[in-house]
Each structure stands twice: as C-alpha cells, then as structure tokens.
C-alpha cells in the first residue's frame with residue numbers, strides 16, 4: 001500500500017473554483033425562485049421542459065402513449081384546484097398547463113426540439129401559459145392573503161399574540177379589523193389577559209400610531225375570539241366628498257390609500273352609483289347629509305315620514321357651514337320625485353343663486369315682496385291641503401309634492417330688525433303649526449337661537465330636529481340646545497377642533513348623531529350640478545296652483561318664446577305678483593304657424609301642462625313640446641332677421657391687424673373731437689350715421705372713420721348696429737373723463 005499524504009485528500013475533497021461558483025449560482029437561483037415560487041417556479045419548470053422533450057425524442061418514446069396522458073392530467077389538475085379556489089379561470093389555466101406537458105413531450109418525441117418551428121411554438125405556448133397563470137385571479141388573491149398573513153405574522157411575533165390564529169381581516173372606514181382566535185394553541189394567552197395587559201401599547205408602537213387608535217374587544221358569544229381594530233387614517237383629515245360631485249369610484253380612496261400604505265391589501269370597493277334627480281320618493285328613507293368619520297355611519301335627516309313633515313332648525317355661527325348644509329338638503333330633496341323646494345335668503349341670496357334651476361321659487365337680496373308672496377302661496381297651499389285632507393296627513397306624490405321651505409338668514413325675514421317680519425312672522429308661525437300634516441317642511445337657519453333673530457319661539461318649539469353646527473362658545477351651545485348636557489351630546493364649540501363643516505343632529509326624542517357634512521362648498525361645482533339637474537319633476541296640485549296669485553304663469557312656455565314671464569333677480573322663472581310695480585303681463589301666445597293644424601294644436605287652445613292650463617309643459621305631451629320648440633326657433637329666427645348681413649367677402653387677417661395698429665396710433669384732434677361729440681349730442685337718442693358725420697365735418701371718409709373708431713375705443717362714443725345702418729351715440733360716461 002502506498003502511503004498518500006493527507007494534503008492529497010484535502011485537495012480532493014476541496015471543490016474546484018468552478019464547482020464553488022456553480023454551487024453558489026444554484027444556491028442563489030433556488031433562493032430567488034423561493035421568493036416567488038408561483039411565478040419563478042413555473043417559469044423555471046417551463047424552461048426545463050424544453051430539454052426534457054429532447055430526452056423523449058432521443059429515447060424514441062411513443063408519442064401517442066405520451067399524448068394519451070393529457071386528458072387525465074388536465075382532469076386531475078382541475079379537480080385538485082377548483083374545490084379549493086372555486087376560480088374557473090385559475091383551474092382552467094392549471095388544467096391546460098398540466099395537459100400541455102404530455103402534449104409537449106409527445107410533440108417533441110415526434111419532431112425533436114432542434115428545429116426552429118418547434119422552438120418558436122414552444123416559446124409562444126410557454127409564454128402564454130406563464131402569463132395566464134400569473135394574471136389569474138386566484139394568484140392575485142393568494143398574494144393578497146400572503147401579504148395579509150405576513151402582516152399578521154409581524155404583529156403576532158412582536159407582541160403577546162404568538163400562537164394565536166388570524167381568522168379574518170376586514171377593512172373598516174378608517175382602518176382595519178383583525179379577528180383573532182386565541183385558543184388555537186394551549187400556550188396562547190386568554191382574551192381577558194390580553195384585554196387587561198398592554199397589548200394596545202405594543203400594537204400602537206408597532207404601527208407607529210396613538211394608543212387611542214387601537215381598540216381591543218372580546219366577543220361575548222365566543223371566549224376564544226379577540227377583535228383588534230386599528231384606526232390608520234385620521235377620520236377628520238379629509239372633507240367628506242359629496243357623491244354627486246365625486247367620481248363614482250373615488251368615494252373611499254383616502255381610506256384605501258391608508259390601508260395600502262400600511263401594507264394591508266383590500267378587495268376592490270364596489271362602484272358607487274351617483275343618484276340623480278327624481279330617482280326616489282321622500283318616503284323611501286332619510287336624507288343623507290354627511291358622515292360620522294369615526295364610525296363611517298351616515299348622518300341622516302328625516303324631513304318627512306308617515307308622521308308628516310318634520311321641521312328643522314339650524315343654528316350656527318358665522319361661516320360654520322349653514323349654506324353647505326342647506327345645499328345638501330336641496331340636493332337630497334331634488335333626488336325625490338315628490339318634493340319641491342322653495343328658498344328665501346334676503347341677506348345673501350346664496351341658496352337662490354346656487355340652486356336657481358332646481359328651486360320652484362326663490363327670493364334673494366332685496367326681494368322682500370317675492371318672499372312674502374312665496375309665504376302667502378304656502379299659507380294657501382297649507383289651507384287647501386288641510387281642507388282636502390280633513391286634517392289627515394298629506395300623502396306625497398309628484399302631483400302633490402312635499403314642499404320644503406328653506407329660510408336662510410332667518411333674522412332678515414323674521415328677526416326684530418326685519419322690515420317684513422310683521423307680515424312674514426304670522427305666516428311662518430302658521431306653517432310651523434299646520435305644515436306637519438299639510439306636507440310643508442320649514443327648514444330655518446340662523447346664527448343664534450334667540451328671539452331677536454328667530455322672531456318667535458314657534459320655530460324652535462315645533463322643529464323636532466335641531467342641527468347645531470360650530471357655535472362660538474358653550475353659552476351659545478346652551479342657547480341652541482338647552483338640554484345638551486342631559487342628552488350627552490358633544491359641545492359644538494369644542495367638538496373636532498379646527499374641522500370645517502361639523503354638525504350635530506338631534507332628533508325627536510333626543511337621539512343624536514355628530515359628524516361632518518358632505519362638502520358642497522365649491523360654489524362653481526354646485527352651480528354646475530344645479531344646472532345639470534334642472535327643474536324638479538314634481539308640480540303642485542293644479543287646482544291649488546290655480547289659486548295662487550302669479551303662480552300659474554310662472555312656468556308658462558308658449559309658442560311665442562321660452563317663457564311668458566320675465567321675472568328678474570335670482571329666480572328667472574318667477575313672475576312678480578300683480579301688485580308689484582314692475583310686474584310684466586304674461587306674453588300672449590302666438591297663433592300656430594301652421595293654420596292647418598287648427599286651434600286644438602295651438603298653444604292658445606292647448607293648456608301648456610297637465611291639461612289644466614295652469615303651468616309648465618307636460619313632458620309626455622309631444623305636441624306641446626314641439627309647439628314650444630317651434631316658438632323658440634321662431635323667436636331665434638326673428639332675432640337673426642334683424643342682424644345685418646355679413647360681408648360678401650371675408651376681411652383678411654393682415655388687414656385687420658394693420659387697421660388695429662393704425663387705430664392705436666391714431667389721435668383725434670381736440671377740435672374734431674368736440675365737433676363730432678356736439679354733432680352726435682345734437683341728434684339725441686336717434687344718434688348719427690357715419691355719412692352724416694362725414695358730411696358735417698367735411699373731412700375725408702377714411703380720416704373720419706378712423707376718428708370714430710378711436711372715439712369708440714376710448715368709450716366716448718358707442719356704435720350701435722353694423723355696416724351702413726350703424727349709428728353713433730354718446731357713451732354714458734361724461735366727456736371730461738376721457739382723453740382722446
């Protein structure tokens with residue numbers, strides 16, 4: 001035996017540098033695949049199958065026999081996966097992949113793999129398989145679950161929850177909730193021990209949030225279950241987006257963002273449908289005005305139910321969000337097919353301005369007459385409905401709607417300093433009393449609940465719902481709601497400090513909710529919304545409407561033009577009461593343009609709406625709609641006929657620029673200016689033609705034309721009309737204000 005030095009064995013057992021590198025590479029590759037076995041493992045398998053095909057070819061395997069394995073392989077893959085995942089897409093992908101293996105081996109056995117068509121076909125099929133699997137829904141769910149479990153594992157490993165089992169994860173409005181089974185292992189602590197320990201602090205530290213953002217609860221029905229609720233989003237951080245202004249899927253993005261940032265995957269939120277005008281009845285449920293950000297519950301306001309109308313009183317300090325609350329009420333009312341809204345705001349006219357199209361009538365700044373007229377209408381409606389119903393509760397429909405009267409800045413209408421309080425107060429008091437059964441809701445808003453502002457105690461006494469927004473101090477809170485401490489409601493002078501649009505809703509019997517009103521503070525967006533909603537679908541009972549002075553003409557549309565009335569101010573539909581000094585008489589309907597159509601088809605003969613001849617156009621009456629459209633077209637054509645003919649040939653742009661430059665450089669000699677102004681002034685209202693001025697001055701046509709243009713540019717003269725028929729008049733501004 002030849003002795004072998006120990007160094008020899010050592011050298012033999014030490015792998016060469018190539019072997020070491022290969023081992024390191026394999027080790028690295030396996031680690032890389034293990035990080036994502038689903039996708040990287042499948043990719044590796046598909047790549048390895050290609051050379052395996054070569055073995056099948058090399059050893060001349062029976063292609064037919066190999067192919068025969070495809071159906072059972074597919075069936076096995078389907079059965080094994082479908083029960084677990086219940087995803088046809090995922091199972092179909094796996095079944096196709098499983099069937100593909102024998103099919104591939106059979107093909108490779110037959111054709112060999114060293115030819116281009118086989119290589120290309122295999123590459124394409126493998127890529128398609130990999131993509132289908134990677135994008136299948138189960139894989140996505142599996143990844144989400146894995147992330148969730150990982151998240152939970154971190155919590156469990158770093159707190160006393162080791163050995164417990166996560167049962168489920170639920171996203172909440174502001175965070176996430178874990179349901180944990182603590183009885184899963186004998187070593188795990190009991191629920192009562194966890195509740196009395198410092199688990200809250202441990203979790204809060206782990207997430208970097210306050211301990212008040214972590215809540216632990218047991219489950220009375222099961223002593224093994226612990227609920228852990230994490231509030232990851234500041235509930236007051238963002239305004240509550242109004243669904244009518246927000247994109248449908250943007251409703252809860254902030255909550256989702258917070259959860260995603262915290263590594264907690266969410267199921268996609270269901271799409272939120274944006275409701276529109278007339279999509280519901282007022283009896284279908286309460287209005288939603290906002291949200292309690294801490295619970296995600298809706299802030300609900302009932303203004304009408306089987307018990308009748310429920311008046312509302314809103315108290316808020318200056319700038320606390322009254323207008324936004326009222327806008328929310330108008331918007332919700334407009335969703336109801338059986339509600340009409342009228343609004344009075346004599347101080348700022350904001351609601352009449354914002355919701356003009358949607359309101360049935362409105363009175364804004366300086367429109368005291370209109371306000372009193374509206375109140376008198378409502379008084380008559382209440383009387384007539386009470387007469388009809390014999391005191392029973394009004395049943396709303398689109399032909400007999402609930403009417404919501406909004407009075408903003410009530411001090412200006414009802415307060416001791418109001419010029420019209422002596423007329424308005426008795427009517428509003430009466431509406432507070434009779435409106436409940438007559439289907440008339442009074443929503444009044446003011447800054448303080450004191451009689452100087454509200455006019456009387458009737459409103460407060462008869463309003464079962466109080467909405468208190470931000471108030472100045474605790475004294476004002478007590479004025480707004482004297483029993484607020486007994487009710488246990490928050491003090492709205494200190495509630496959610498610094499947050500805009502907070503509200504407390506106290507209902508009949510003391511039930512209350514607090515939270516934040518949906519944000520409708522973007523006036524431009526609200527105007528746009530109101531314009532897109534347009535007139536409400538409901539209309540007053542025709543026989544009652546006919547008794548309201550000035551009301552029947554309000555929505556009259558005739559063949560002569562779009563509206564028979566031309567009331568100004570904030571309510572374009574409004575005809576001033578006949579007593580008003582500038583009341584315009586209703587326009588006379590024009591005879592039908594087509595004599596053959598006979599009197600029955602003319603607007604004079606056909607009542608414009610509902611067959612009662614009172615108001616509006618019945619949307620189902622095609623003939624009336626055609627008539628009104630023809631009237632509009634005729635009006636536009638008449639207007640166009642008065643316009644001057646356009647020039648036969650267009651003026652080149654270069655000429656226009658040259659004229660503009662020449663005009664900028666022009667100056668009118670003072671003597672010429674004086675002569676022109678005196679001449680034009682001498683012509684009075686009639687004005688002077690260019691030819692007459694040229695003749696009067698005796699200068700050349702181009703020179704005088706330039707001077708006239710310059711004087712118009714300097715706003716000393718103004719030109720009315722075009723072409724040769726144009727006339728020059730003195731501008732309204734005094735001559736001495738202008739420099740030629």
Ligand SMILES: Nc1ncnc2c1ncn2[C@@H]1O[C@H](COP(=O)(O)OP(=O)(O)OP(=O)(O)O)[C@@H](O)[C@H]1O
Nearest residue numbers: 239318319320321322323324500501517518519521
């Ligand atoms: N729900 C809300 N969400 C977000 N911001 C709001 C909300 N409500 C009010 N605001 C903010 O407060 C401002 C004032 O609101 P608003 O005009 O409704 O108050 P107001 O009580 O009607 O005012 P005033 O007393 O002057 O009549 C708004 O411009 C808006 O910036």
